[in-house]
Amino acid sequence: MNLPSPINLYLAGARGSCPTDTGFDTTMIKKILIANRGEIAVRVIRACREMGITNVAVFSDIDSVAKHVRMADEAYHIGPSPSSESYLVMEKIIEVAKKAGVDAIHPGYGFLSENARFAKMVMDNKLTWIGPPPEAIARMGDKLEARVTAVDSGAPVVPGFKSKIENVEQIIDEVHKVGFPILIKAAAGGGGKGMRIVNNEEELPKALKTAANEARSAFGDDRVYFEKYIPKPHHVEIQILADKFGNMVYLGERECSIQRRHQKVIEEAPSPIITPEIRKKMGEAALKIASACGYVNAGTVEFLVDDDLNFYFLEVNTRLQVEHPVTEMITGIDLVKEQIKIASGEKLSFKQDGIRIHGHAIECRIYAEDPAANFAPSTGTLRSYVEPHGVGVRVDSGVYEGAQIPIFYDPMISKMIGWGATREEAVARTRRALTEYRISGVCTTVNFHLAVMDNENFKKGKINTHFIEEQFPDNVFSSKEEDHVYKAAAVSACLYDFLENSKLKTRVSSDGGRESNWKIAGRRMGVSRTPEK
């Protein structure tokens, strides 16, 4: 098959002009409900529109004028603003799906996307689930079971103990075999909960106990296991696609090492450290794990990679990832359309040897957060919102100028993806695009991304999961600008103040007739009064 060239994919004009390139048979899926909000809902709406599929949005109270609602063909209100009363209420979403007469549900990422019970409920209601089978979601959602699956399929895992730890005696020999430091993790885990680094034998009993307690209170499941702790790993993940006929491909890797609070903020593809040989090995390992759990649709197999390029299975994300665009940019494959085609029962139209990696792509997640305050979330109204444009730049966002950044959901505003023929060009282009953003009204991470693009180690591709704390230990993210920029900033602030004040004066004098003389006198006194000691 002829893959669309990535160049064509990112040049906006070329995108919508070839509606027949997918050969998609719209008799299967004519209408899709998107059980999500924000940029990912917008992303799915765009794919639907290119495929001639009617799309249905859902929204909570506060999202009634959100971008995904404004863009969708149809939109249904599903409840109050908190996600537990709207986007997470399965029965409500199914009810809307039936009322709207959709054929399929796309869950996006987050919310219900990795909920096996919801996937099953969708299917039980004779709707198509655009995602992996519920059994695969359930199996991979349990970290301990996922690890067993990986081991059984021959994939390398971080050395450690792969079943539930009952007591210290049971594991002590294994621990010594692996060597300290070790990492205790919760079987039901996520988000760093129930995780403990253990440096020596003395710390072990207490760490086991606290990890189990934390796991019980966070997930209602106190099963813990341990792994060798890899101090400064790279986070590298493989994108896979699998159809219902057993055909599977991997679409190269994404490097997602730049993280804060264990969450990714900058991703790129390909990884600056992975060689073609390792890529092939990792890709094949990922496919083996996927086959072992009967995987269908798009998925991601995450690995930790050490400096010697040893890779270890971490987990499987049974959904579309936030960072999927970097893979789209370097392969020319539209992952959301592929998801829909697979769900409707089509065969993959390309094979492994048809997949080419072209150039390099970097994604910056722009969050409404204050990097100087340890990335604390910031909420409010977008006073101004201007997105970057130009060659090699893609922006996926779910906001617009004047929109609210509500406190109820993830504070991501926008994703900016810069593509270049080489990594060097991709970095330069990403930096250029970042300078075209203008977002005011909330704190954002644009300054942070600029500082990273200027960082010498980042430019050389020397990144690992400890990058932010090592390179920016004092949380100061200021890229150095030339003198004249500071001068211009100074002049503009003064100009603004001066013009606003003279406007005030003009107004006072021009409607002097209507203004109370007491007010004017008071204002004058306020200005000229000398404070009393």
Added chain:
Amino acid sequence: MDYQVKIEDREYIVTIDPSTHPPQIKVDGVPVETKFSTRSDNSEIQLLMDNRSYDIEVVKQKGRQNGDFSVFIYGREFSLYAEDERLAKIREVAGLGLGGDTRKELHAPMPGLVTKVLKSPGDQVSRGESLIIVEAMKMENELKSLIDGTIKEIKVKEGQSVDKNALMVLFE
């Protein structure tokens, strides 16, 4: 009209002469050739300064003191302090240094619940050290010191709810 401006580690004196139209501008006493046009409330400024072109947005920082501005140029947000003679006078009377000493204060970056106060008055802290933990949006946020200095006063207690921009710590 003279303004004193502090931006990161730089200081400027910007003079705007209201008697000419358009107003003449000097930076540190040196005239600069400027052309500008503004939109809506003057916050969007298209500035040509010595023939360099800038597309700028100026925003008064809400909840902060007069003189605190955010300036957006080339995608970057600069925090700066600019005061005219009147503001300077008020500041001098209050016995404060230029820049409003904003870095001598730690404000709450978001509304939340103070779950831990890690330091006490009199403690020496260095830049980046955690001072207070605030729980907001189901996350624990460590508020770190922006400066090396000594804590003068802590204005919040554990278990207290704080509004955005609430003053939390004063430094000497």
